[in-house]
Structure formats: structure tokens, C-alpha cells
Amino acid sequence: MAKVLYVDHEKCTGCRLCELVCAVSHDGISNPARSRIRVLKWEAEGIYIPMTCQQCQDAPCLNVCPVKAISRDEELGRVSVDYNTCIGCRSCVSVCPFGAMNFNATDRRVLKCDVCDGDPQCVRFCDVKAVDFIEAGEVAIRKSRKAAKRVSDAGKQAADLQALI
Amino acid sequence: MALNRKIAYIDLTTGDIQTKAIPLAVRKKFLGGRGLDAYLLYNHTKKGCDPLGPDNALMISGGILTATCASATSRTHIMAKSPLTGMLGSANMGGFFAPELAWAGFHHLVIKGKAKNPSYIYIHNGEIEIRDARGIWGQSVTDAQWSIRQEMGDEEIKSCVCGPAGENLVRFANVMTGVKNAAGRTGMGCVMGSKNLKAVSARGTMDIEIAHPVEALEYNKGFISQITSAKVNQTQGTLGTPFIWGATNSWGGVRTRNFQYNQCEYSDDIEPERIDEICEETMGPYHMTGCFGCQVHCRAQYKIPEGPLAGKYDEGPEYTSLGAFGAETDTPRALTVLTGNHLVDQFGMDNLETGSLISWAMELYELGIITDKQTDGLDLSWGNDEAVLEMVERIAYRKGFLGDALADGGIPASKKIGKKSFDYLIQVKGMSNLHSDERATPALALNVATASRGSDHLRSRPAIDLYHLPEEVLRKIYSNPVAYDGPLSSEHTEYIGKPWQVFWQENLYMGVDCLGICKYHTVFLGVTLPTFEEWSKVLYFNTGIEMTPEEIWEVARRCNMIERLFNLREGLQRNDLEKGDMLNHRYFDEPCRRGALDVIGISIDKKKFVKMVDELYRHQGLDKNGVPKPETLESLGLENEPSHLV
Numbered sequence: 001m002a003k004v005l006y007v008d009h010e011k012c013t014g015c016r017l018c019e020l021v022c023a024v025s026h027d028g029i030s031n032p033a034r035s036r037i038r039v040l041k042w043e044a045e046g047i048y049i050p051m052t053c054q055q056c057q058d059a060p061c062l063n064v065c066p067v068k069a070i071s072r073d074e075e076l077g078r079v080s081v082d083y084n085t086c087i088g089c090r091s092c093v094s095v096c097p098f099g100a101m102n103f104n105a106t107d108r109r110v111l112k113c114d115v116c117d118g119d120p121q122c123v124r125f126c127d128v129k130a131v132d133f134i135e136a137g138e139v140a141i142r143k144s145r146k147a148a149k150r151v152s153d154a155g156k157q158a159a160d161l162q163a164l165i
Numbered sequence: 166m167a168l169n170r171k172i173a174y175i176d177l178t179t180g181d182i183q184t185k186a187i188p189l190a191v192r193k194k195f196l197g198g199r200g201l202d203a204y205l206l207y208n209h210t211k212k213g214c215d216p217l218g219p220d221n222a223l224m225i226s227g228g229i230l231t232a233t234c235a236s237a238t239s240r241t242h243i244m245a246k247s248p249l250t251g252m253l254g255s256a257n258m259g260g261f262f263a264p265e266l267a268w269a270g271f272h273h274l275v276i277k278g279k280a281k282n283p284s285y286i287y288i289h290n291g292e293i294e295i296r297d298a299r300g301i302w303g304q305s306v307t308d309a310q311w312s313i314r315q316e317m318g319d320e321e322i323k324s325c326v327c328g329p330a331g332e333n334l335v336r337f338a339n340v341m342t343g344v345k346n347a348a349g350r351t352g353m354g355c356v357m358g359s360k361n362l363k364a365v366s367a368r369g370t371m372d373i374e375i376a377h378p379v380e381a382l383e384y385n386k387g388f389i390s391q392i393t394s395a396k397v398n399q400t401q402g403t404l405g406t407p408f409i410w411g412a413t414n415s416w417g418g419v420r421t422r423n424f425q426y427n428q429c430e431y432s433d434d435i436e437p438e439r440i441d442e443i444c445e446e447t448m449g450p451y452h453m454t455g456c457f458g459c460q461v462h463c464r465a466q467y468k469i470p471e472g473p474l475a476g477k478y479d480e481g482p483e484y485t486s487l488g489a490f491g492a493e494t495d496t497p498r499a500l501t502v503l504t505g506n507h508l509v510d511q512f513g514m515d516n517l518e519t520g521s522l523i524s525w526a527m528e529l530y531e532l533g534i535i536t537d538k539q540t541d542g543l544d545l546s547w548g549n550d551e552a553v554l555e556m557v558e559r560i561a562y563r564k565g566f567l568g569d570a571l572a573d574g575g576i577p578a579s580k581k582i583g584k585k586s587f588d589y590l591i592q593v594k595g596m597s598n599l600h601s602d603e604r605a606t607p608a609l610a611l612n613v614a615t616a617s618r619g620s621d622h623l624r625s626r627p628a629i630d631l632y633h634l635p636e637e638v639l640r641k642i643y644s645n646p647v648a649y650d651g652p653l654s655s656e657h658t659e660y661i662g663k664p665w666q667v668f669w670q671e672n673l674y675m676g677v678d679c680l681g682i683c684k685y686h687t688v689f690l691g692v693t694l695p696t697f698e699e700w701s702k703v704l705y706f707n708t709g710i711e712m713t714p715e716e717i718w719e720v721a722r723r724c725n726m727i728e729r730l731f732n733l734r735e736g737l738q739r740n741d742l743e744k745g746d747m748l749n750h751r752y753f754d755e756p757c758r759r760g761a762l763d764v765i766g767i768s769i770d771k772k773k774f775v776k777m778v779d780e781l782y783r784h785q786g787l788d789k790n791g792v793p794k795p796e797t798l799e800s801l802g803l804e805n806e807p808s809h810l811v
Binding site for chain 1: 233234311320343370454460478
């Protein structure tokens with residue numbers, strides 16, 4: 001089964017190196033406007049959330065495309081744009097619920113995450129693993145373990161309180 | 166590409182804005198960032214200009230590698246004539262401003278004049294506009310930034326701002342970006358305030374083409390590994406800079422009660438692990454954050470855990486805040502440090518200068534040189550947490566005799582207070598020393614005394630001197646990229662070879678500041694980190710400029726010399742206690758009273774210190790008075806300064 005990009009926003013330090021390496025590896029240019037991944041920030045509260053394409057199973061961008069330029073690539077687990085067919089109408093940008101379909105005003109074309117053909121550079125450069133590339137089925141178990149840890153911690157805390165009483 | 170980023174000359178009096186390309190020849194001579202700023206300052210100000218007058222030039226810049234595919238090119242540099250020292254004003258900060266400025270088309274801004282009304286400069290994709298800031302004047306550092314975003318309807322705008330302290334012309338007000346990134350020293354925020362300039366904001370989506378993108382990306386991967394594999398950076402990434410404070414204090418290198426002691430006792434509540442605990446309790450397990458493109462993530466996040474400001478979010482506290490609001494004032498309580506840190510971040514004021522001057526005032530209070538009359542009844546006894554925090558606010562808003570006097574900086578305040586107050590002021594060139602105590606480390610004492618922007622630890626400090634590295638390791642580091650076969654000593658209490666180390670570090674730090682990279686990514690605290698050789702490659706892959714490590718070293722020497730020329734023009738004299746390369750007498754006369762066996766009882770030997778300064782001058786190509794020899798200027802191509810190339 002193809003791997004997926006998994007974002008654990010709690011781990012993100014907000015450095016935006018992912019944006020830099022995404023743009024440089026795809027276009028040879030440093031410019032966050034060219035990045036397929038973007039770190040959204042609430043700086044006043046210290047919250048940073050990387051956002052990128054979810055490679056949806058029932059992808060709105062694919063469904064809306066009037067010229068069928070967007071297709072699913074099962075092998076790499078991604079939704080990709082065929083630029084030879086794309087007419088640049090930006091319908092996909094409008095319908096994407098995550099804002100992950102971007103439009104580059106300089107090249108005047110849409111852009112989205114292509115998981116770097118299976119070796120995502122954002123993952124390769126993110127030391128803290130706020131972005132990871134894992135089996136789709138693995139995501140839920142990771143989240144379960146994290147949630148279970150909270151339950152376990154709460155349990156221990158309760159036990160400590162019991163002991164105090 | 167990086168090399169087509171421009172300089173903008175902005176006159177706030179007339180509203181005139183000119184933009185110019187930076188010729189390649191100028192790049193090769195000064196690279197960018199702090200180095201080119203120094204050239205611009207020397208060329209665009211006249212001798213004796215009023216630091217608070219319209220003729221002072223305020224430089225805001227990124228380095229030549231800013232926003233390229235090199236690690237941690239986050240640094241913004243600010244330069245002007247300093248209203249605190251009357252000499253070189255220069256400060257550097259992390260965050261996200263400089264990259265945004267580069268994406269907006271500019272590397273350097275030269276701001277002169279004075280706006281009629283409070284204003285801010287907005288830069289967007291090559292366009293520059295001076296806008297009305299009357300609505301945000303008076304706002305805190307963070308509120309001002311969020312207000313600009315709201316006004317422009319763009320959450321991605323990055324701003325450099327001055328806080329209320331800058332507006333009130335506190336001589337050590339800083340320039341800040343984000344929640345806590347501060348270009349802290351020499352009063353650059355005061356210069357902004359004097360120009361009626363509340364902020365400089367940038368938003369850019371312009372391409373920066375990388376000269377050799379594939380190589381740059383791959384090289385960066387290795388470069389980052391070199392940086393993050395250093396133990397010191399891994400520790401920074403978990404405990405932040407407080408870890409340095411903990412180590413230094415346990416050894417006996419932290420000024421306490423101004424300069425009475427060299428170690429803060431009963432410091433459990435502000436040890437790095439305790440601070441980390443508070444960060445975790447208030448912000449969760451992942452509470453470290455980073456500047457642009459940096460994998461070290463040395464900044465902690467916290468919320469003030471209790472008290473009147475409970476729940477307020479901030480970042481840090483850094484090494485300096487622990488010293489300024491914990492040790493120097495002898496108030497080693499986390500709540501005081503975290504609150505003090507938050508207050509200076511909101512007022513936009515240098516934490517180091519603030520804490521240092523408050524502790525000086527506390528010593529004067531103890532000695533009876535100032536009394537309740539000057540403090541308006543405030544009890545400035547050591548360890549009075551409330552008084553320390555109250556003084557922070559009094560300085561920012563110039564309240565009362567003492568708040569107003571301290572806001573003018575140490576030397577002017579000592580003239581107002583009189584008596585022997587000046588003797589107790591721990592400063593060089595009019596700027597307070599860091600809370601670190603250099604009496605057991607002659608190399609660090611020499612660095613503090615001769616740093617170009619006044620007493621400072623980030624201009625030439627051979628911090629690795631404390632590691633007792635074997636001589637062959639020292640030789641390997643300090644004989645590159647130029648040969649050095651003079652003596653070197655692994656012993657930190659020695660005077661031998663230290664001038665060369667200070668000279669080498671001075672050029673290293675200038676190099677990194679010209680590139681726009683953070684100092685934690687070079688030989689500052691870690692021994693194995695990148696230096697000239699790696700920079701030569703990073704520079705080539707990203708910009709296409711071919712320069713050898715030796716040539717980058719020459720650039721650094723040239724830029725340091727320009728700073729020297731500026732200081733000499735503005736009155737530097739070697740042994741002058743107010744404007745010279747000289748330490749306060751207490752370094753020589755008062756031995757350390759606490760600390761480890763290699764620290765206790767030690768002080769700086771004045772004769773040996775003078776010899777070190779002589780030797781440093783020889784390495785720098787200066788004469789006995791600290792003035793460059795004509796042949797030095799000629800070899801660096803500076804014989805015709807100011808040369809007005811840009």
C-alpha cells in the first residue's frame with residue numbers, strides 16, 4: 001500500500017524549512033509561494049500547523065476538473081495534475097477543502113504535492129518528524145497510541161491523587 | 166536570484182524612495198548583512214551626527230544567503246549610529262523578517278530623515294510605501310505587528326517594530342520581530358522612535374533562483390547534519406540557551422549583585438531544567454520552536470504560570486534574561502525572570518541592559534549613593550522581585566527620577582547620580598556588560614573590552630576556550646583559513662595566544678553575519694560546526710559566487726575594519742573608560758569571591774591584559790593606539806573610505 005504524508009502539528013517548530021526545500025527541489029527556486037506544503041501560524045499563541053494535500057480518495061479537485069487533467073496514481077498514492085491537459089481554470093483551487101491546491105502567479109499554473117515521487121523532501125529535512133511519510137494504516141495506530149498515553153497518564157495521576165488521599 | 170536583491174534608500178522627511186542594484190564588485194568586497202551595513206553606515210552618515218537626529222541612517226538588512234537553500238538564514242541585521250554609545254550601533258536577530266524582505270525584493274534598507282507623524286514602511290514585491298502609523302503608536306511590540314496584519318488583511322506580513330520604549334527614546338530600546346526575536350543591543354529601537362518610525366513591514370512572493378539547486382539542496386542536508394549532530398546544539402534544542410546559564414553559574418561565571426559575586430546562590434528555581442518544566446507544564450511536551458529554516462529549534466515557549474500576568478504567552482527566557490532578572494539583581498525566581506522577560510519583550514527594550522542597569526542601581530542603593538529620594542520610595546534592596554519588575558516599567562516609560570535617568574543609559578545616568586556611581590558601572594564604550602563574569606577568562610575579558618559595538622559577547626568571544634581543548638585541536642581550528650603558528654593554550658586562565666583566538670572569532674562572527682546565518686551554526690559554542698570552508702561551498706551553490714575560504718576571511722577583516730574606522734571617527738580612544746577598549750577597574754581590583762577552584766580568588770592581571778590588547782591590535786593591523794596602519798587599509802582596499810560605491 002502506498003505511503004501517505006502524516007502531519008503531527010504538535011511537533012512542528014514552525015521553522016518552515018519544509019516550504020523552502022519543497023520549492024527548491026521542485027522549481028530550483030526559493031519562494032514559499034511555490035511550496036506545496038505551508039506552515040500556518042498563530043504566532044500570538046505559539047501554534048504552527050503544516051498543511052498540505054491529503055491525496056483524498058474522493059478528491060474534489062479531481063471531480064471538479066472540467067478537462068480531466070487530474071487523476072489518481074494508485075502506485076504512488078497521489079492525486080496528480082497533467083499539465084499538458086490542464087487549462088489553468090483554477091476550479092480545483094476553489095474546491096479544495098484544505099487550500100492545498102495552490103496557484104503560482106508567476107508561472108500561472110496550479111501546483112500541489114506530488115509526494116516527490118515517493119521521496120518527500122519535506123519529510124527528509126524535518127528532523128522533528130512533524131511531517132512523516134508512513135503507511136496509511138499506520139496513521140490511526142500512531143494517533144491511538146498518543147491518545148492512549150494521555151489516558152494512561154491521567155490514570156497514573158489519579159492513582160497518585162488516591163495515594164495522597 | 167539572491168544577487169538581484171536591491172538596496173532601498175528611504176527618506177522619511179521628504180518621502181523620497183530610491184532603489185538600486187548592488188554591484189557584484191560590492192558584493193565581493195562586503196558580501197551583505199552586517200558587513201555591507203557597516204559600509205553603508207560609514208558612507209551615509211557624517212562624523213558627529215546626532216544619533217537621534219534625521220541625519221542618522223538606520224540600516225535594516227538580510228545576509229547574502231538570506232532565504233536561499235542554506236540552513237538557518239533567518240538573521241536580520243540592524244545598524245545605525247548608537248544613541249546609547251555614540252559609536253557603532255549594531256544588532257542582529259532571528260525570526261522570519263529578513264527572508265520575507267528578500268522575497269519582497271530587498272536585501273538592504275537605508276532609512277534617513279524623520280517622519281512628520283508616526284509612520285511605518287510597507288514593502289511588497291518591489292514596491293515601498295510609507296504609511297500612517299498614528300493608530301498603532303503606543304502599542305506593544307506584538308500588538309503593533311498584529312495590528313499591521315489586520316490593517317493590511319494579510320496574516321503573512323512580517324514586521325520589525327519598536328515598542329513603547331523606542332517611542333519614549335529609551336537609549337537601549339530594541340527592534341523586535343515576532344514574539345521575542347530582538348535586535349537587542351545599542352538602542353536601534355530608539356533610533357526608530359526618533360524617526361517616528363513604528364515599523365518596517367514586508368511581504369514578498371518574488372522568486373529567488375538558486376544558482377545550483379540540486380547541489381545546494383544536497384549540500385544543505387549534510388550542512389544541517391553537521392549542525393544538529395553537535396551535542397551543544399542538541400542540548401540547545403531541548404533546554405534552549407538557559408542550559409548555558411546553568412553550566413556557567415555552577416562553575417562561577419555569572420555576575421551576581423551587579424559585580425559583587427560571580428555565582429548566583431539558591432538558583433534552583435531558575436535552573437534550565439526548572440524553566441523547561443514550566444514550559445512543558447504551560448505549553449506541552451513539544452514546546453521548542455525555531456527561526457526560519459533552522460533545525461536547532463533553541464527557543465522555548467511558555468506562558469506565565471501565575472501572578473497578575475498569568476497566562477500571557479511568550480518565548481524564551483534566554484540565557485540573558487536569567488542573568489538580567491535572576492542573578493544580577495539576586496532575584497533567582499522563575500516567576501520574576503519569566504515576567505521580566507515578558508515585560509521587556511512587550512516594551513521593546515534590551516533585557517541585558519535593563520537588568521544590568523537595575524542591578525547597578527541596586528548596588529548604589531546598598532552603598533547609599535542613591536537613596537529613597539531618587540527611587541521615589543522604591544526599596545531597591547537586593548532580591549526585591551517587585552522592585553525589579555517595577556523598575557523595568559519605570560525605565561520603559563521614563564517614570565520618576567531613576568527610571569528617567571536609567572533610560573538614558575549608564576554613563577549619562579552616572580553623571581546625573583554623581584558621587585562615585587561611575588566606578589560601579591560595569592560597561593565598555595557606554596554599553597553594559599553581559600551578566601557573564603570574565604575575571605577567570607582573559608580571552609573573554611579581551612573580547613568584551615574590544616568588541617566593536619561596546620561590551621559584547623557576540624562579536625569576538627572564543628567561548629570554546631572554556632572547554633580545555635587539546636592544543637592540537639585548537640591549532641586545527643584557529644589555523645584555518647589563514648596560517649597561525651604562534652602560541653595557543655588550552656588553559657582558560659592563561660593570557661597566551663588568546664589575542665589570536667579573539668581576532669579569529671571576530672572574523673568568524675563577521676563572516677556569519679555577512680552571510681545572514683545564525684551563530685549557533687558556526688564555531689561559537691560547538692567545535693565541529695561549519696566555518697569558512699563550508700561557507701565557501703554554500704555561497705557558491707546558492708549564489709554562484711566563487712570565493713575561497715581565505716577570500717571570505719578577507720571580507721570579514723575588511724568589514725571589521727570599517728566598523729573600527731566608524732568608531733575611531735566617532736571618538737574611540739584606546740584607554741578611555743567611556744569610549745575605549747578598556748574594562749572597569751573592578752575586573753583588575755576585585756578577585757572572584759565564589760565558584761570552582763580555578764575561579765575563586767582570580768582577577769584579570771592588568772599588565773598582561775594591556776599586552777593582550779597590544780597583540781590583538783598587531784593581528785588586526787592597528788598601531789599601539791588602536792588606529793589602522795596605512796598599509797593595513799591599503800591591503801584591505803579601504804584606503805579611500807568613504808568611497809560611496811553604493
